[in-house]
Amino acid sequence: MIQAHDSVIVRTLGRVVIPIAQLFGIYVLVFGQHGPGGGFVGGVILAASMILAVLIFGRDAPDSWLVTKILRGDGVGLLIFAGVGGLCLIGGGQFLNYTHLQIPGLDDPSRHYVGILLTQIGVAADVAVTGVSIAISLSADDEDISHG
Amino acid sequence: MILELPLLVFLVMTAAGAILAKDLISAVFILGTYSFTLALVWALLGAVDVAFVEAVVGAGLATVFFLLTLSTASEKDTQIRRSAIPWTALIGLPIVAILLLYGAADLPAFGDPGSPASTHISPIYLEGSVAQTKTPNVVTAILMDYRSLDTLIETVVIFTAGIACALIYGKGSA
Numbered sequence: 001m002i003q004a005h006d007s008v009i010v011r012t013l014g015r016v017v018i019p020i021a022q023l024f025g026i027y028v029l030v031f032g033q034h035g036p037g038g039g040f041v042g043g044v045i046l047a048a049s050m051i052l053a054v055l056i057f058g059r060d061a062p063d064s065w066l067v068t069k070i071l072r073g074d075g076v077g078l079l080i081f082a083g084v085g086g087l088c089l090i091g092g093g094q095f096l097n098y099t100h101l102q103i104p105g106l107d108d109p110s111r112h113y114v115g116i117l118l119t120q121i122g123v124a125a126d127v128a129v130t131g132v133s134i135a136i137s138l139s140a141d142d143e144d145i146s147h148g
Numbered sequence: 149m150i151l152e153l154p155l156l157v158f159l160v161m162t163a164a165g166a167i168l169a170k171d172l173i174s175a176v177f178i179l180g181t182y183s184f185t186l187a188l189v190w191a192l193l194g195a196v197d198v199a200f201v202e203a204v205v206g207a208g209l210a211t212v213f214f215l216l217t218l219s220t221a222s223e224k225d226t227q228i229r230r231s232a233i234p235w236t237a238l239i240g241l242p243i244v245a246i247l248l249l250y251g252a253a254d255l256p257a258f259g260d261p262g263s264p265a266s267t268h269i270s271p272i273y274l275e276g277s278v279a280q281t282k283t284p285n286v287v288t289a290i291l292m293d294y295r296s297l298d299t300l301i302e303t304v305v306i307f308t309a310g311i312a313c314a315l316i317y318g319k320g321s322a
Contacts, residue, residue: 028200033283036196038291044204051212078307081300096296098281112281116292119299123292126303130310131209137317138216 004058014056015063021049029124033116039123043077046124047131054136070129071136077126084118151192159185172226176214183207193258197287 005011022045029042050067057063085096093100098115099108106114162182169175183206190199218226256263273290283289291299 032288033285035285036200036287038197038285038288041197041200041204044201044209048204048208048212051209074310075307078303081303085296085300096300098293109280109282112293113283116281116283116288119292119296120288123299123303126307130306133310134313135212135216137313138213139219140317 004061005056010056014052018049018053018056021052022046025049025124029120030117032120033113039120040127042120043124043127044131046128047135050128050132051135054132054139059136067132067136071133073125073129074133075126075129077122077124077129080122080125081119084115084122088115152189155185155189155192159189170228172218172228173215175228176211176218179214180207180211183210197285 005014025042025045027042028037028045029039032038032042050064050070053064054067059067084098084101087102088097088100089095091100091102096115096119098112101111101115103111103114159182162178162185166175166178166182169178183202187199187203187207190196190202256265260266273286273294277283277286277289281289281293283293
């Protein structure tokens with residue numbers, strides 16, 4: 001288990017940097033269709049910010065509540081991605097052909113736009129959860145395992 | 149053009165430094181520098197999305213994973229003891245390098261509009277991206293729309309990596 005860091009400088013800076021990093025990650029995720037970035041990079045930035053929270057405050061601290069919550073979402077991102085593909089199937093088209101997303105009031109390019117956005121959110125969720133999960137797996141030492 | 153040569157020299161220097169470093173923690177940090185320099189090279193070449201991924205994953209996440217792995221290892225495991233270089237490597241590697249350089253001479257020039265990569269299917273993507281998907285960033289349109297099945301499988305790979313890590317390390321991840 002990672003111990004909480006006891007330096008005041010690190011903890012104070014962490015409180016400032018982590019929300020900014022998370023905001024930037026969400027910006028990169030949403031802005032990926034108009035500039036560099038996208039689901040993968042946004043997810044990695046979100047994962048990095050949460051790993052930073054674990055390293056600074058420890059895993060069980062109240063400041064890293066998001067980490068313990070997000071670890072239960074393993075596979076949700078993949079479900080979102082495949083689910084969008086399934087919705088296209090239900091809409092009467094091929095798998096992941098966003099033209100067949102049955103959203104009323106949208107023309108075909110807009111449906112593709114929405115499809116890309118949804119799948120990007122799926123990729124970001126998958127990458128973020130996997131990154132945090134790998135980091136926590138790697139940091140678990142023998143003591144953790146033997147003591148349950 | 150002015151920046152490219154110093155960046156490439158620095159890239160080779162950091163790569164050699166990461167290999168020659170005496171202990172693994174220094175090697176990890178030098179490898180992070182290498183990834184960041186490589187990201188600058190990608191950005192110079194116009195591949196901003198690749199540069200972004202390289203900076204975030206190579207210099208950020210991979211370094212954290214390496215350090216977390218090393219933090220649980222004992223000190224004698226992070227020190228590197230080297231034996232002498234085998235003579236087969238001294239002879240074989242230059243030959244491979246010469247062959248690769250000889251092959252690289254036949255590659256199309258950088259940015260050549262007549263190269264196979266620019267004439268086959270990428271014009272369709274470049275022309276159709278905005279009209280078909282309203283997405284000005286063509287890289288995102290290709291990854292998430294035209295080639296979304298590939299991306300789905302990549303996501304499965306990442307998911308599998310996380311599951312495998314959690315299984316190998318036992319009770320690490322919930």
